[in-house]
Amino acid sequence: MSQAARITILGAGFGALATVRELRRRDAGALITIVSPRAELHYLPSIIWIPSGLRRREDLIVPLGPFFERMRVRHVAAEVTRVEDGGRRVHTSAGIVDNDALVIATGGRFIKKLPGIEHAITPCEGIAAAEAIRDRLRAMAGGTIAIGFAANPQEPQAVRGGPMFEFLFGIDTQLRREGRREQFQLVFFNPSTEPGARLGAKAVQSLLAEMARRGIATHLGHKMLRFEADKVVTEGGEIPADLILFMPGMTGNAWFDATTLPRSPGGLIQADAQCRVAGGAWPHCYVVGDSGNFPGPDWAPKQAHMAELHARAAAANLLDGLAGRPQSAGFVPELACIIDSGSHGTLVLRNPRRTLVLPPLRLMHWAKRRFEARYLGQYR
Incomplete structure (x- = not known):
């Protein structure tokens, strides 16, 4: 890359923010733009504690302005309407954003x-x-x-x-x-x-x-x-x-329908093992998190942990692709969660090698709360 790469990331959730961190770790000079309706992270894993009063709205919304400033990210407050020109041009409610590489991390739709x-x-x-x-x-x-x-x-x-x-x-x-x-x-x-x-x-x-x-x-x-x-x-x-x-x-976001992106039978964007948009018509386009259908076992989860694994692979392959290097980074499917009851938690871990399930433990409830604090701390 003879000049700074223009990288556009669609979304501001777990996968999108993990992609920012990984890109910036690998490339201090890339020109990163995020397109999302709000410069906020809504930490949805902890909404389970709102009914009991353990968490409130203000506990779970983190303004991302300071993080974007530290990471030197430009934020475009807009909705995506479509992408074209093989992903090089993104149409939004605030205008057009052009790029050299694109990461789609806009989640799914119920x-x-x-x-x-x-x-x-x-x-x-x-x-x-x-x-x-x-x-x-x-x-x-x-x-x-x-x-x-x-x-x-x-x-x-x-x-x-x-x-x-x-x-x-x-x-x-x-x-x-x-x-x-x-x-x-x-x-x-x-x-x-x-x-x-x-x-x-x-x-x-x-x-x-x-x-x-x-x-x-x-x-x-x-x-x-x-x-x-x-x-x-x-x-x-x-x-x-x-x-x-x-x-x-x-299923996939409604705006996918205004594109020729390859889709799975269930409406998600078809991705390959390197988190690239499948097929040859979308060079330097990557998918992270709930937006994509990825190769792997039928138990592969739709969760924040998996989105972060996608993000690491996508960021590495994106920079290698722009530099003309082989894109070989992949990910190992892994399900990792604590099913919380408000007082105890059941730890479940699953990967291709093993499955681990622990009985409900009070320690796991506190581990989930500790993880929340650590995770949000990197954006506050």
Whole structure:
């Protein structure tokens, strides 16, 4: 590269910010531009603690201006509308941004096609959704709370199951602390008979055993048909519900449809093992995190940890590609999470070599809180 490379990153979430850090570590002179609606990081893993009051909105929103200044990043506050010219030109709501290399890290989009889904709260849509759960719980004197999730049938990896287990166990813990658990019934529903199978068989058994121990009812193995204001309707019957929390499967961003980007059957951008956009029509274009469909095992997760592994490979290959060097950096799929209950945490680790599941431990709850502090500290 005879002159500073112009690198554009779409998004400002886990994968995008990890890409910035890795690029800057490897190249002090690159001209990095981030396009995102806000110069803020919303730390969504901790919204599970909003209903109980352990976290508030202001705890989980980090202004990124200081980080961008330290990293010498230009921020364009805009929505992406399309990319063209093989990725060299990005159209946004604030104008056109040209580049020498592009990283797409705009996350995924929840599929809201199930009839009556407006009657359910989708927790991972953001902080406001968790606040809505908090407010509904405060207003309820008792009743049935139905909590479940589903996958994109054409993209089984594109699912957010872990947080729903956390909301389930966290609400149970909260109600017990408040002395109100006997006034509520909790029901977990899922179209699979083995919910959370990507975590491994041992983890599924542990989660179902924990539900039984806590007196949480289950409704498993029945295709979902629709939601109504006071019930969940499946092929296997109805679940009366005063509050419904549901996480649908994910697909690609709406703006992908305005491009010729190669897509997976489930609507994500098709990527190769080096995190490059697949095919030959998009040189120097890379995908990180939930936006992409990557080679690997069917249990490969959609989570922040995996997005950071993508980011490291993408940044290395991007700079090598621009310099005319072979692009050989890859990533090893790894699932790493602590399923928190508000007081304890179950550690689950899975990679191609092994699967580790620890029983619920108070130490793991505090480890998750410690990780949050360390992670956010690098951006504050």
